[in-house]
Structure formats: C-alpha cells, structure tokens
Amino acid sequence: MERVFHTWEKWECYPAGFYENHPPTGMTQVEAVEAYSVFLRDSPRFRAALQRVLSEWVLSCEHYLTNESMNRIAWLGQAAMCIETRVPSAFRGGFNRLTETEQEQANLVALEALNQWLTNRGEPTAPDIDSVKSKTEANLY
Secondary structure, eight states, X not given: OOOOOOOGGGOTTTTTTTTOSSOOXXXXXXXXXXXXXXXXXXXXXXXXXXXXXXXXXXXXXXXXXXXXTSOHHHHHHHHHHXXXXXXXXXXXXXXXXXXXXXXXXXXXXXXXXXXXXXXXXXXOOOSSGGGGSOSSSOOOO
16 A cells, blocks of 8 residues: 655644643543543444544544554554544553453454545455554654
8 A cells, every 4th residue: 555644734633632641621641541441442432433533534544544564453543532532642551451352342443444444445454453563663654
C-alpha cells in the first residue's frame, strides 16, 4: 500500500485532543485510564466509535492507517476512545487493565474496522492481528 502523508495541522485527531497530556475536564488521570478499559470492554460502543473515526477523521485515518510500520490496531483504539470520550491517547494504559481475552476481543473489533477501511480503499485485508502488529518501536509520523 502506498504511504500517504498529511501534516499535523490537517489531522482531525489533533484538535479533537488526541495528543493532550491531561484528561478531559472533570476527570482525573486514574479515572481516564479506567474509562479507557471500560470503553474497550464495551464492544458495541467501541465499534460505533470506530465507525465515527473512519467517517469523521478521514485525513487522520489516511495518514496513520497507510503506515504499515506502526500499530494501526492500537491507533484505532486510541482514536475511537478520543472521538467518543475526549480521553487522549496518553491514557491508553487502560488497555493493560483488560484480561488477555478482553484484549484479544478489543483487538479483533479494531481489526474489523481496519479491514473495512482497507476494503473501502481497494487494499488487501489483514488476515489476523499478527499481520498488523507494529514493525517498528515508534513510527507515528
């Protein structure tokens, strides 16, 4: 797949608070991490938020999801959390509060969304989670 770049000021995720370092007003850091785990356990809510990401964050998705070197499943989870709750990616540690089974379920929900996005672009889908794991430690830009 051809990599597509957009500069940060075009990313819809940026003004939505994806890169903030503090939780939304009225929420503590501990509450933000907990809210993240509660959100990911709720597969129907998570799916609905992923649909919003795919439809509302078009340039952010294009920038991040064409980057096959990064963990696109994690980005989708963080983006869905942010678009739904305004909890930024800094509180993604809530994923680690899930059981292994819950983590697998959340990853499969995100994989469904990634494959939907890939299909809509005419790209081959990913057969499983292992095929889309991060290929570098950090490659967000």
